[in-house]
Amino acid sequence: MREVAFIKQNKEKWLDFEAVIFGKAKKNPDEIAGLYIHLINDLSYAQTYYPKSKTVVYLNYLASQIYQRIYKTKRHEKNRLLYFFSEEVPLLVYQYRRYVLYAFLLFFMFVGIGVLSAMYDDDLSRLILGDAYVNKTLENIKDGDAVAIYKSGSNWGGFFAITINNLRVGAMCFIMGIFGGIGTFYVMFKNCLMLGSFQYFFYEQGVFWESVRGIWIHGSMEIFAIVIESAAGFILGASILFPQTFSRINSLKIGFRNSFKIFLSTVPFTIAAGILEGFVTRYSLEMPNWLNVVIILSTLFAISFYYLIFPFIVAKKLKSIPQIA
Template sequence: MREVYFIKQNKEKWLGIEQVIQGKMKKNPDDLSSLYINLTNDLAFAQTYYPKSNTTVYLNHLASQIFQKIYKTKRVEQNRILYFFKTEVPMLVFQYRRYLMYAFLFFILFTMMGVLSAIYDKDILTVTIPNGESYVNETISNIKKGNAVAVYQQGSTWGSTIGIIFNNIGVGAKLYLYGIFGGVGTLFALLSNSMMLGSFQYFFYDYGALKDSARGIWLHGVFEIFAMVVEAMCGLILGASILFPRTLSRFNSFKNGFKDSFKIFLSTIPFTICAGIIEGYITRHALKMPLLLNVIIIFGSLAVIGFYYFIYPSIVNKKLNNHINDAVL
């Protein structure tokens, strides 16, 4: 069968499946299974006769989407939270993985801008952080006393923890929701926070206290900063859904973009809470604990969150594709 005729023969069916995936048409689990079986038959035919065609790529993507739809209709209510973090979020992160890459590239660029700004303007930190002048003076005094992270030892542990958690969630919400301005708002918020980080780290380097600051700041900073970048990713997804609706109406594209990005944003909350707990209870003891313990906490945190957002989504996607291939075969 010629490919053109194959497409013409099945086009309406495939468009109907797209409607189901987008939630415009409701189907019960049995109907979804029938659609999936029918679609995998088309995919098997396309893989046999048009292996390098865009039609095969399209059908494989469609089969992946409808399989996810079926998977969600299974009885996951009893383990809904587990399913959300174990399967749903990783699938979305893999789907939008290029936005995570964009967010990290912008983060690195903006952080380097903060470092360069601090090199050429020693007073930049007084501008980039709240209450900059008094904070800088206090930190310089602490460094001279041999306690670069003394600022984290103020206040009660539980009070500091609660305040830090709510503050960081607020920062993350801005990074995400500012994406509604076509992603520009997210980039501006990321620029502000990244330049603050870059200039702050150079400030400690300039005063010969980079090692001590790293032992303290990055105990909680790994979760906090990594989550911030993921939240920026969510803002970019939101902005792209408005700017590039593709075949959907702009409203439906925004609705889908918001639904997907919000789920990813929610996945950062546990990491933000962990960062707040570490900052409130552990960072204040950073210079008193053995260096090896600092290293274990810092790189252990990096391994956990890096695995979850960079490696695990590929594992989940591979399992999904194996299920599809098994169904086709």
């Protein structure tokens, strides 16, 4: 059968599936399961005879959404929050894994640009970090405490101020994706440039290890979360630029809903980073080296496992779910 005839023959049925996905039609779990079986058959046929067609992408998406609706219905009665973090977000991260990859590639590239720029421009650190911060930090380095600036203020005051700022930065990385991803690109570039020049500044002053011991206690989760939030912004932008077989407005609705869930999942990590910065970082130089290393590696492993490894475990466990390539 020619693809045009295949689409014409099944178009009305697929529109019914869309109505279920977008909540325009009500069906019980058994009826949805029946739709899912029909859809899998159509998907298998399309993958066999039109493997490079947009029809496959479209049916792939419908099948994954129908499956999640079936599974979600079964799990809602148990614990919605547990389902959100243990399956819904990991499946979304797996589904959009290429955007996570893009975000990390850009992160390392932009940080590298920041390091190289600071290396060849002595004034860059002052331009980006500000004279007040640089001068104060230079005084602290002379006094033997490179990260003393993180000890100012109270524990709770520092925690609230830092967490609110980090949430704001993360929200900007995400929501600026509405401008086709360009806004997210800009916010990410600015923050990565700052990070690169910031770390080179400490390296240049001969206190790189002292800065790592202190800053990356909270920085591991804080910076990693910003990369994931940037990936969410790129997903949002891509939903506008590349609607595929959907109307642009429906593509935006889907992209916003899915990317917002990924962004929302970073909030606990950002709060945890704020707690560490407010209550632990200030004692970093008094701690033994091994304890600093353990905290840094533990926090980095926790967030890396959740976003880079766990999605593949969940997807493999639910291997019957079709995934968007």
